[in-house]
Amino acid sequence: MADKKQAIEKITxxxxxxxxxxxxIVKQTKLCDYSSVKGCMVxxxxxxxIWENIQHLLDAEFKKTGHxxxxxxxxxxxxxxxxxxxxxxxxAPEVAWVTYGGxxxxxxxxxxxxxxxxxxxxxxxxxxxxxxxxxxxxxxxCNVVRWEKTTRPFLRSREFLWQEGHTLxxxxxxxxxxxxQMLNIYADFCEGALAMPVIRGRxxxxxxxxxxxxxxxxxAMMHDGKALQAGTSHYFGxxxxxxxxxxxxxxxxxxxHPFQTSWGVTTRLIGAIIMTHGDDRGLNLPPAVAPIQAxxxxxxxxxxxxxxxxxxxxEKLRGVCRVKLDDSDNSPGWKFAEYEMRGVxxxxxxxxxxxxxxxxxxxxxxxxxxxxxxxxDLAEELPKIFSEIQKGMFDKACENRAANSYRVxxxxxxxxxxxxxxxxxxxPWCGDEECEDKIKEKTGVGSRCIPEDGKLDEGxxxxxxxxxxxxxxxxxxxx
Amino acid sequence: MADKKQAIEKITxxxxxxxxxxxxIVKQTKLCDYSSVKGCMVxxxxxxxIWENIQHLLDAEFKKTGHxxxxxxxxxxxxxxxxxxxxxxxxAPEVAWVTYGGxxxxxxxxxxxxxxxxxxxxxxxxxxxxxxxxxxxxxxxCNVVRWEKTTRPFLRSREFLWQEGHTLxxxxxxxxxxxxQMLNIYADFCEGALAMPVIRGRxxxxxxxxxxxxxxxxxAMMHDGKALQAGTSHYFGxxxxxxxxxxxxxxxxxxxHPFQTSWGVTTRLIGAIIMTHGDDRGLNLPPAVAPIQAxxxxxxxxxxxxxxxxxxxxEKLRGVCRVKLDDSDNSPGWKFAEYEMRGVxxxxxxxxxxxxxxxxxxxxxxxxxxxxxxxxDLAEELPKIFSEIQKGMFDKACENRAANSYRVxxxxxxxxxxxxxxxxxxxPWCGDEECEDKIKEKTGVGSRCIPEDGKLDEGxxxxxxxxxxxxxxxxxxxx
Numbered sequence: 001m002a003d004k005k006q007a008i009e010k011i012t013x014x015x016x017x018x019x020x021x022x023x024x025i026v027k028q029t030k031l032c033d034y035s036s037v038k039g040c041m042v043x044x045x046x047x048x049x050i051w052e053n054i055q056h057l058l059d060a061e062f063k064k065t066g067h068x069x070x071x072x073x074x075x076x077x078x079x080x081x082x083x084x085x086x087x088x089x090x091x092a093p094e095v096a097w098v099t100y101g102g103x104x105x106x107x108x109x110x111x112x113x114x115x116x117x118x119x120x121x122x123x124x125x126x127x128x129x130x131x132x133x134x135x136x137x138x139x140x141x142c143n144v145v146r147w148e149k150t151t152r153p154f155l156r157s158r159e160f161l162w163q164e165g166h167t168l169x170x171x172x173x174x175x176x177x178x179x180x181q182m183l184n185i186y187a188d189f190c191e192g193a194l195a196m197p198v199i200r201g202r203x204x205x206x207x208x209x210x211x212x213x214x215x216x217x218x219x220a221m222m223h224d225g226k227a228l229q230a231g232t233s234h235y236f237g238x239x240x241x242x243x244x245x246x247x248x249x250x251x252x253x254x255x256x257h258p259f260q261t262s263w264g265v266t267t268r269l270i271g272a273i274i275m276t277h278g279d280d281r282g283l284n285l286p287p288a289v290a291p292i293q294a295x296x297x298x299x300x301x302x303x304x305x306x307x308x309x310x311x312x313x314x315e316k317l318r319g320v321c322r323v324k325l326d327d328s329d330n331s332p333g334w335k336f337a338e339y340e341m342r343g344v345x346x347x348x349x350x351x352x353x354x355x356x357x358x359x360x361x362x363x364x365x366x367x368x369x370x371x372x373x374x375x376x377d378l379a380e381e382l383p384k385i386f387s388e389i390q391k392g393m394f395d396k397a398c399e400n401r402a403a404n405s406y407r408v409x410x411x412x413x414x415x416x417x418x419x420x421x422x423x424x425x426x427x428p429w430c431g432d433e434e435c436e437d438k439i440k441e442k443t444g445v446g447s448r449c450i451p452e453d454g455k456l457d458e459g460x461x462x463x464x465x466x467x468x469x470x471x472x473x474x475x476x477x478x479x
Numbered sequence: 480m481a482d483k484k485q486a487i488e489k490i491t492x493x494x495x496x497x498x499x500x501x502x503x504i505v506k507q508t509k510l511c512d513y514s515s516v517k518g519c520m521v522x523x524x525x526x527x528x529i530w531e532n533i534q535h536l537l538d539a540e541f542k543k544t545g546h547x548x549x550x551x552x553x554x555x556x557x558x559x560x561x562x563x564x565x566x567x568x569x570x571a572p573e574v575a576w577v578t579y580g581g582x583x584x585x586x587x588x589x590x591x592x593x594x595x596x597x598x599x600x601x602x603x604x605x606x607x608x609x610x611x612x613x614x615x616x617x618x619x620x621c622n623v624v625r626w627e628k629t630t631r632p633f634l635r636s637r638e639f640l641w642q643e644g645h646t647l648x649x650x651x652x653x654x655x656x657x658x659x660q661m662l663n664i665y666a667d668f669c670e671g672a673l674a675m676p677v678i679r680g681r682x683x684x685x686x687x688x689x690x691x692x693x694x695x696x697x698x699a700m701m702h703d704g705k706a707l708q709a710g711t712s713h714y715f716g717x718x719x720x721x722x723x724x725x726x727x728x729x730x731x732x733x734x735x736h737p738f739q740t741s742w743g744v745t746t747r748l749i750g751a752i753i754m755t756h757g758d759d760r761g762l763n764l765p766p767a768v769a770p771i772q773a774x775x776x777x778x779x780x781x782x783x784x785x786x787x788x789x790x791x792x793x794e795k796l797r798g799v800c801r802v803k804l805d806d807s808d809n810s811p812g813w814k815f816a817e818y819e820m821r822g823v824x825x826x827x828x829x830x831x832x833x834x835x836x837x838x839x840x841x842x843x844x845x846x847x848x849x850x851x852x853x854x855x856d857l858a859e860e861l862p863k864i865f866s867e868i869q870k871g872m873f874d875k876a877c878e879n880r881a882a883n884s885y886r887v888x889x890x891x892x893x894x895x896x897x898x899x900x901x902x903x904x905x906x907p908w909c910g911d912e913e914c915e916d917k918i919k920e921k922t923g924v925g926s927r928c929i930p931e932d933g934k935l936d937e938g939x940x941x942x943x944x945x946x947x948x949x950x951x952x953x954x955x956x957x958x
Contacts, residue, residue: 035601036559037589040552042602045617048548069527073519074591074622074638075575080515096554097579098591101626101637102572110516112553112577112591122514123521138524143553143622147580158580159553 011341013280018224025274026153029283029342039151039158043267046342047154049291050270051161055141057193057288058163058265061185067137067165072119074142075110080118084243087117090210094147096158112145117211117236117262120166121244124258128168130249134258135178136168154271155228155479162266168258170250172237175259179235182263183216186231193288194269195393196220196276197401198230199424199474201449206433209262213237219448219474221401222275225422227448227476230272233263271479276397277366283343284366286393287386293321294382295344297335299351301327309355313348313375320379321386340365345389346382366393411463414443414475424476426454428469430462436473438464445475490820492759497703504753505632508762508821518630518637522746525821526633528770529749530640534620536672536767537642537744540664546616546644551598553621554589559597563722566596569689573626575637591624596690596715596741599645600723603737607647609728613737614657615647633750634707634958641745647737649729651716654738658714661742662695665710672767673748674872675699675755676880677709678903678953680928685912688741692716698927698953700880701754704901706927706955709751712742750958755876756845762822763845765872766865772800773861774818778811778830788834792827792854799858800865819844824868825861845872890942893922893954903955905933907948909941915952917943924954 011028012020026032031047043051059069075098082088095111113119124136141163151157165182169175183200190196198218208215212234219227238257241247247255277284287293294317298310307327314325324344326335332349339347347363354360360378363370366389373381405424406417414425425445429435440446454472462469490507491499505511510526522530538548554577561567574590592598603615620642630636644661648654662679669675677697687694691713698706717736720726726734756763766772773796777789786806793804803823805814811828818826826842833839841852841860845868852860884903885896893904904924908914919925933951941948 033602033605035552035598036556037552037554037598040554042552042598043550045547045549048550051550052548068524069531070524071522071527071530071640073514073516073521074624075516075519077515093581095581096577098575099578100576100588102574109579119514119516119521123512126512145553161550 011280011282014223014278021278021280022271022274023153025278025283031270031274031283032153037158039148041153041157043161046291047270050273050285050289051267053289053291054193054265054269055163058185058189059141061189062139062163062165065137065181065185067139067167069140070138071140071142072113072116072123074113076113076116076118077108077110079108080122081111083118083121084211084240087211087240091115091146096145096147113142114144114146115262115264116140116142116144116164117166117240118244120262121240121246121260124168125244125246128246128248128258131170131251134168134170134248135174137165137178138167139163139165152271154267154274156268160267162264165261165263167261168241168246169260170248170256170258172259175237175261176235179214179216179233179261179263182261183218183231183233186233186263186265187218190218190220190230190269190272191394192390193286194273194276195286195288195390195397196230196272197394197398199449199451201451201454201474203232203449204433204436204447204473206436207447209234211236211239213239217449219476220272220276221397221404221424221476222272222479223278223400224275225404225424225476226479227424227474228268228272228275228479229448230269231263231265234261236260236262277393278343282341284393285343285345287321287345287389290343290345291322292324292339292342292344293386294323294346294348295335295339296323296325296348296350297332297339298325298327299332299349299354303352305355306350306352310350313350313360313378316379317382320382346385348378364389366396409460409463411439411442414439414445414463418443418445422477424474426451426472426474427463428456428460429471429473430465430467431470432462432465432467435462435464439475443475445477448474448476448478450474490759490761493702493757500757500759501750501753502632504757504762510749510753510762511632516637518627520632520636522640525770526749529752529764529768530746532768532770533672533744533748534642537664537668538620540668541618541642541644544616544660544664546618546646549617549619550621551595551602551619553592555592555595555597556587556589558587559601560590562597562600563690563719566690566719570594570625575624575626592621593623593625594741594743595619595621595623595643596645596719597723599741600719600725600739603647604723604725607725607727607737610649610730613647613649613727614653616644616657617646618642618644631750633746633753635747639746641743644740644742646740647720647725648739649727649735649737651738654716654740655714658693658695658712658740658742661740662697662710662712665712665742665744666697669697669699669709669748669751670873671869672765673752673755674765674767674869674876675709675751676873676877678928678930680930680933680953682711682928683912683915683926683952685915686926688713690715690718692718696928698955699751699755700876700883700903700955701751701958702757702879703754704883704903704955705958706903706953707747707751707754707958708927709748710742710744713740715739715741756872757822761820763872764822764824766800766824766868769822769824770801771803771818771821771823772865773802773825773827774814774823775802775804775827775829776811776814776818777804777806778828778833780806782831784834785829785831789829792829792839792857795858796861799861825864827857843868845875887942888939890918890921893918893924893942897922897924901956903953905930905951905953906942907935907939908950908952909944909946910949911941911944911946914941914943918954922954924956927953927955927957929953
């Protein structure tokens, strides 16, 4: 027990060293572990259970909107990867190459998929003939590999888990609508289930996905004021279809190229949860994705009737939420600290006096609030408490973002705000890539996106060159 | 429509060419598709949905028995793979090697996991210290790669999907019990959900998993009389723990090596379903894993009220089962053939006269039976009909196996039985590997397992050498 207590104390305070705080949380709460495979991680049960909850909720949304799951090969032959010029330029430098099968050298090397546009294109080319075959609304849950130089658990690793949607449509309007629909599904999921506010926007041309006509993204503010791209949705036009010679016969019996999209979120979302809601005492999980939503802690459990009552309560709550009873012989104090660190949203304390009074004490992790609830009402109250927590956590994250976001009109203002720490900067921009680069060079913040709900004051001028502004841009340092 | 009808007719009869029949089914029912990645397949929506149902049901069983899901890296450094001698000898010839990351040659090449014992061992070594940390009951759902020379969709492919359980225990008794528990979970799942009878048994030493002390397997008979290994469960003793230097402190404060198991089933189960239940008209899916359990086919759908009634019925059945209404403009005849081919277990016909009479016609795919059911009773009847079908399909498969299984005492009998086609041969065996090899050489059938419920007649002699028999062995040709 002593060493476990020490473990809790080993979380470095956020303000002291945010990077170390993050690493400590990830390790101490056993979300993941290192392995001898450089840049790859072991996702431990507690971390994987969060991912399963994310999968479960998102997959239901995908299916509700007509998408079907499939599974395409892990490998991409080099010649296939090379078919779309921009795409291969973007990805070739960061793929892992398989060159041998057993003891035989391959005649053509294959990369481990960094993303699967090329494979989907090949499959679509083989299976789509007429407008009756469209749309194709496919998704796959799988692993991908990108040979990153610097890696961090969940945020950037050589292998990660994700889902990648790939859809094919008869018209560009339909494909654009799909791109937007999926961005909104991601945004609603992040704000609803992860209690994490996001900014929906379009990437500037310099930051588009390799091969895309337009890339849309959701950007969230982490506790340190940096931005994290939480999901992307790409519109490809018919560029890939042309490169892969995918055609279909229209209703009017014409041969045409279909229009395409792709969209994805990754295990990075677990990192986003940590850095949006965590604090110096540890993790802080939104109930919607928490592996344990409520933990029952018996007080004075050696006293007669306490453990029986705790077990009966666990049984009662089993159909209501993901509940765990900790009847181990660790002290209540140790257990408090442990489940606080692990970010369990609700703690239910149950001691002899509570039992006598037919009540329990409910502790809320994110706010520290405690309230007394009648045992008879608990099953009914818990779902309401979870909703309250989701909303409370979301509001808190919104407040944090509001307190660290600034609208500026001059370059100097950017520098002034950044002196107090990283933050979100909303600034007018002329649309010129040169200005974008200059802002990054002078201030260190890059363009994250052109927010969907961004607005320019009348006569607004580019924060860099002073020419007429075309867009409001969100600038920030990014993960 | 004309070309679709043709497609159905293109299924080669089973008796004519079983291999071609299998390939036709897989392609025509769109379970999977080929890709330019040799030996790897595209699992299409209909095939993947079966896998999702398998995952869903098995994962619940794993969790019920205390297992937790994790995710370990895709890659294994060569030095790690080399740590257990038998294991590396078994797998090295069939792994894919990654030698480059981007444009840089790796200092140590890595294989794409063919199985993950070595990675789990490394993780356990880092995380297990005391008896309090045991047992570790981990499982992962993932892809693996084995560089096979000859491949067939679902049955043998260079990449496939599976789950691999890896557990660590303080005592050998516990580990052996785990090995048996998981074998039984697989067997019950195959017999219950897949309606596929299996023989539970132990592999002979020549057929053990590379590095295992004992390998248990379930063997099922396919329609052509060949055996398909449907799942395996391995007991490792403390061999891996010694090779990887995994130790723990016992309750008595001694340092000891823990005992280990692993167990897995793969997308091969989809192939097993096809070859157990399919017929010349196509697939035949057990309701428990069928993506569509019941399809509603409106008859004379142009007539007033028919489509409305069909839609109302679909709505009503949505909470009861996985239901689909086909209101496309294809003819009822085409639809009958289509859903028959796709193996949808229940077809619900609904025409103007049925509606008037408040009834529908329920067609059972596997038996060809038709029955009239009152519309008001259908929601209640369907689950019962599904159970009936599960049992009926299971019984039918058992009968087929019984009709093609023989108990023999002499080598000549084996040859005589095999003249009429592939079959299961139960024969007494002395336990000598030389005899096992000789039987294979002379008859073409290999030992599949030593059945759990096998029995030797008193004084039984080895079918090969005539010495005293030690076991009854199941011999068969295998996929």
